[in-house]
Amino acid sequence: MNLRDLHKMNTYMDNTGKMPVLFLGHGSPMNAIADNEFVKGFRNLGEELERPNAILCISAHWETKGTYVTAMEHPQNYS
Secondary structure (H helix, E strand, O other): OOHHHHHHHHHHOOOOOOOOOOOOOOOOHHHHOOOOHHHHHHHHHHHHOOOOOOOOOOOOOOOOOOOOOOOOOOOOOOO
């Protein structure tokens, strides 16, 4: 997929209101299985925020030569 294809994907999406920008650090791996304040905060965000049409995720963990954009029209749901 290239940047032009990414633009085509959003032409069918309705505009939403301004959404917040969030920094979500993953913290301890235990947060994947624990029921703690950190996890409860994530759950609350999911309930309180409007459902977005798209999510931009930027990770400093990928090492590449250059800058790349990846996108999927229907990403897998891991829940």
